[in-house]
Amino acid sequence: MNAAVAPPVPEELDAFRRDRTYLGADHHRNERRIWIVTGICVVTLAAQLVGGALFKSVALTAGGLHMSAHVAALLTAAAAYAFARRHAADPRFSFGVGKVGYLAGFANAVVLAITALAIATESVERLIHPEAVRYDGALPLAAAGLAVNLLCIVVLRPARRKGHTHDRDGDLNISAAHLHLSADAMVSVLTIAAMALGAALHWDWTDPAAGLAGAILVGRFAWNLARRASATLLDVNPSSALTEEVRARLQVDGAEVVDLHVWRLGPGHHAAVAVVAGLHVDVARLRQALAVIPELSHVTIEVATPGATHQP
Ligand SMILES: [Zn+2]
Incomplete structure (x- = not known):
């Protein structure tokens, strides 16, 4: 609209001209934190892959595979933040780009569901055909993995919103990453407990049994995340x-x-x-x-x- 020929608009209508980006209040904070955790995961991934090749450890290489899934999920979240920031004022998006993070959250829920399925398949396989677990190597690895995980969970903790709010979902993009790593941490605790029990009692079934319980847990997290993300994507009444x-x-x-x-x-x-x-x-x-x-x-x-x- 040309301001020179447009008739003067009453001051009370200024509200309509407000910045309409609809990005979360913590967009920049959350984007920064996603990048920090991506960095931590890339360094861990490199250490796992190099260690796996040097020590010919299957467990390390498997850990690296899981870590590369994390890097992919975190890069998806980071890309969503960057895209939303870049297109915040793009008039092609009629109602802004505030939903981009929910789309990334949905994509990450699908990745999480596939992870759950992979863990479940491997665990059932190992329950049917038990293999001797080399606890001396696997236990410290699981503990180190849990330590890295807990550090990432602290960095990704969503900001607390004070006061009157009807939006309990907050920024689902960072919540998705936080939820994934929290699920992993619970699986790690289960695995460590099962391995300690297995090592003490010389049982081979506790490790895959813990894997199966973990898969159910991760599956539930994935379902919950997909449900919340799709509710926003489909304009379900939020509150x-x-x-x-x-x-x-x-x-x-x-x-x-x-x-x-x-x-x-x-x-x-x-x-x-x-x-x-x-x-x-x-x-x-x-x-x-x-x-x-x-x-x-x-x-x-x-x-x-x-x-x-x-x-x-
Ligand atoms: Zn994971």
Whole structure:
């Protein structure tokens, strides 16, 4: 629009010209942390692969394979943050790029599900055909892996949001990485306990049994993550509490909300489209009433005049 010929727009409409990037409040912090953890995993991966070749250790090489899956998952998350940052103001994305992180989260849930399937297959195989576990080599490796894992979990810890919020999912992109590494840490603890028990009692079945329990755990994490990511991608109502709060704040002065859509645009950002019917509806007042809800970033209110019909 050419400012020279455009008619002056009232000041109260400035809210519509606000920056509409819909990125999470912790976007930069989380992106930085994903890169730090990617660095830690790349160094560990290199150490595992070099160690595996030097000591001809299958366990080290297998650990390296898992670590390379981590590097791939973390690079997916990092790419999503970078893409969203670069296209934050791109008008081609009608409702911003706040959902890119949810798409990356969904992709990582699929990777996690495949990991669970691979662990389960290997564990069942080993339960049917037991192999002697070389505990002296495997135990310190599992402990070292757990230590690296715990360090990554601390770095990836999502930031705590204070005060009034209806968005319990927060930034799903960093949560996905955090959830994956937390699942791995639980599997590591299970594995170490099973190996210690197996070594003490000379049993071969505790290790694959722990593997199978771990696969179920990782599978559950994957399902939970896929469900949460797809809910946002498919515009499932993010919070009935938020929707009811919007409805209640719009129903003043005898006004009736005849149509209401609430959906998530990005971490901590939601949109609402409402059709309000009533004789004395003051849109500016309704906008003001909704302005107190911090996670409502885009509001469109249509007033239906009695007698006219609204086409949904
Ligand atoms: Zn993993």
